[in-house]
Amino acid sequence: GRAAPARFGTALEALHTVFGYESFRGEQAEIIAQLAGGGDAVVLMPTGGGKSLCYQIPALLREGTGVVVSPLIALMHDQVEALTRNGVRAAYLNSSQHPGDRAEVERAFLAGELDLLYIAPERLNTEGAKSLLSRGRVALFAIDEAHCVSQWGHDFRPDYLALGELAERWPDVPRIALTATATEATHREITERLALGDARHFVASFDRPNIQYRIAPKAEVRKQLLDFVRSEGRDADGNPVSGIVYALSRASTEKFAGYLAQHGVDAMPYHAGLDAETRRRTQDRFLREDGVVIVATIAFGMGIDKPDVRFVAHVDLPKSVEGYYQETGRAGRDGAPATAWLAYGLQDVVQQRRMIDQSPGDLAYRRRLQSHLDTMLALCETVSCRRQNLLAYFGQRSEPCGNCDTCLEPPASWDGTIPAQKLLSTVVRLQRERGQRFGAGHLIDILRGKRTARVEQYGHDALSTWSIGGDLSDSQWRSVVRQLLAQGLLQAKGEYGVLEITPDATPVLAGERQVSLRTEPERQVRSERRKA
Numbered sequence: 001g002r003a004a005p006a007r008f009g010t011a012l013e014a015l016h017t018v019f020g021y022e023s024f025r026g027e028q029a030e031i032i033a034q035l036a037g038g039g040d041a042v043v044l045m046p047t048g049g050g051k052s053l054c055y056q057i058p059a060l061l062r063e064g065t066g067v068v069v070s071p072l073i074a075l076m077h078d079q080v081e082a083l084t085r086n087g088v089r090a091a092y093l094n095s096s097q098h099p100g101d102r103a104e105v106e107r108a109f110l111a112g113e114l115d116l117l118y119i120a121p122e123r124l125n126t127e128g129a130k131s132l133l134s135r136g137r138v139a140l141f142a143i144d145e146a147h148c149v150s151q152w153g154h155d156f157r158p159d160y161l162a163l164g165e166l167a168e169r170w171p172d173v174p175r176i177a178l179t180a181t182a183t184e185a186t187h188r189e190i191t192e193r194l195a196l197g198d199a200r201h202f203v204a205s206f207d208r209p210n211i212q213y214r215i216a217p218k219a220e221v222r223k224q225l226l227d228f229v230r231s232e233g234r235d236a237d238g239n240p241v242s243g244i245v246y247a248l249s250r251a252s253t254e255k256f257a258g259y260l261a262q263h264g265v266d267a268m269p270y271h272a273g274l275d276a277e278t279r280r281r282t283q284d285r286f287l288r289e290d291g292v293v294i295v296a297t298i299a300f301g302m303g304i305d306k307p308d309v310r311f312v313a314h315v316d317l318p319k320s321v322e323g324y325y326q327e328t329g330r331a332g333r334d335g336a337p338a339t340a341w342l343a344y345g346l347q348d349v350v351q352q353r354r355m356i357d358q359s360p361g362d363l364a365y366r367r368r369l370q371s372h373l374d375t376m377l378a379l380c381e382t383v384s385c386r387r388q389n390l391l392a393y394f395g396q397r398s399e400p401c402g403n404c405d406t407c408l409e410p411p412a413s414w415d416g417t418i419p420a421q422k423l424l425s426t427v428v429r430l431q432r433e434r435g436q437r438f439g440a441g442h443l444i445d446i447l448r449g450k451r452t453a454r455v456e457q458y459g460h461d462a463l464s465t466w467s468i469g470g471d472l473s474d475s476q477w478r479s480v481v482r483q484l485l486a487q488g489l490l491q492a493k494g495e496y497g498v499l500e501i502t503p504d505a506t507p508v509l510a511g512e513r514q515v516s517l518r519t520e521p522e523r524q525v526r527s528e529r530r531k532a
């Protein structure tokens with residue numbers, strides 16, 4: 001085949017002519033130079049940082065076609081369309097494509113008529129695709145969402161493992177791996193598994209200073225969400241702003257969207273169970289109009305380039321800090337102030353624990369999911385700066401930010417040693433009753449001395465810890481349970497979220513270790529009490 005000729009002499013010329021931007025951002029220029037000069041690169045950059053130009057421009061500077069590996073098949077079409085509008089000759093190959101269209105793309109590639117070719121990893125791993133690429137000229141390989149190669153991460157895709165072989169088959173073609181996930185472990189795995197030992201590494205700051213992080217305990221979550229949307233939902237001129245609300249299940253996206261809509265918010269659900277036409281219309285409205293609020297499962301937003309999303313809200317606990325960071329990162333890509341708000345409760349922990357136990361995969365895999373959940377929980381319960389905690393998770397040091405809820409209204413803490421001892425020793429007593437499934441609710445009933453049917457059935461009013469916790473309300477006890485879970489003194493096990501103590505609880509029970517707990521904001525505690 002023939003090689004697509006280089007389109008531009010310099011990177012800046014391509015930036016101006018094709019993309020219409022004035023100057024490069026951050027390390028874009030260095031990354032582009034590295035690749036254009038034939039070297040490899042590993043790029044860790046937050047969502048919205050501008051990763052795409054890092055391979056699109058080198059592809060225009062080098063002879064041949066830039067091959068972009070991306071797992072997000074649903075987005076390929078949009079990406080290619082946007083490039084084509086800018087005069088870039090781009091196409092994609094994936095399994096959802098009509099065979100006739102595929103043949104045309106293959107022909108164009110071999111004729112040297114493509115600057116960029118997007119391809120799904122499972123397709124690239126076929127001998128047919130590799131042989132096609134060998135017959136044409138590849139300018140570079142870009143491996144997008146490179147964290148998918150990490151078996152420890154939250155997004156593992158087996159097809160990514162085979163991408164390490166690109167180095168052997170095309171030793172002279174520069175490769176760039178890009179991701180918005182930046183733990184040190186993931187970084188190491190990307191470098192090793194994708195054979196990027198000689199690459200230059202570009203690690204951008206993961207701080208998104210314009211995003212204000214806020215995390216609240218769940219009380220009446222629909223009402224809390226509505227209050228939040230009402231308080232954040234208008235700009236300085238009083239016009240409604242765009243936002244995304246994330247929920248874990250399809251049913252709850254419908255439920256929350258319905259509730260918001262009833263109360264005058266222009267809200268719509270979005271999930272994989274809706275037909276393609278409805279999804280497309282919803283997405284279009286969100287992109288083109290102001291003031292649309294999408295209530296979605298996490299799939300929504302991947303690769304959606306809407307710079308002025310003013311808030312991202314979570315009504316369910318995200319499964320990992322990485323996921324939380326990526327989802328909240330969809331807010332404020334234009335740099336203007338934006339808010340990330342999350343409400344979570346004990347029920348989230350129990351429900352996710354159940355999902356982990358029911359998930360396919362071996363014990364090591366489930367442990368990994370559990371540890372992702374634990375770090376997410378720790379972020380929720382921290383009494384120090386949320387941003388500091390978040391960035392520390394990505395291996396980046398920072399000072400308290402002044403723009404998160406714990407910085408703005410430092411949570412008071414109290415000495416929770418005695419309640420912790422009461423609770424932990426009740427757990428120890430229940431743990432002795434093998435084969436029983438007692439969750440947090442029953443535990444709190446015992447502490448508060450409620451004579452429920454279950455309490456009577458098991459004779460738990462005879463326990464020595466029966467009724468020793470009447471000084472705290474139900475919601476205060478729930479908060480103690482959550483915080484002990486987050487501090488690793490308790491763990492929720494099995495399908496039913498059965499609570500067990502961890503080895504770290506022993507010194508607390510022995511009176512050798514103090515437990516400090518955060519005081520929940522009074523407003524939430526009160527409304528939860530009303531409900532209870």
Ligand code: ADP
Pocket residue numbers: 021022023024025028045046047048049050051052053305307
């Ligand atoms: P990422 O893939 O890192 O999430 P994108 O490549 O989608 O980010 O870029 C995010 C947004 O920033 C896009 O709208 C993109 O066009 C814009 N952008 C990227 N680089 C620049 C630049 N140098 N100047 C202005 N805008 C840019």
Ligand code: ZN
Pocket residue numbers: 384385386387388400401402403404405406407408
């Ligand atoms: Zn802070």
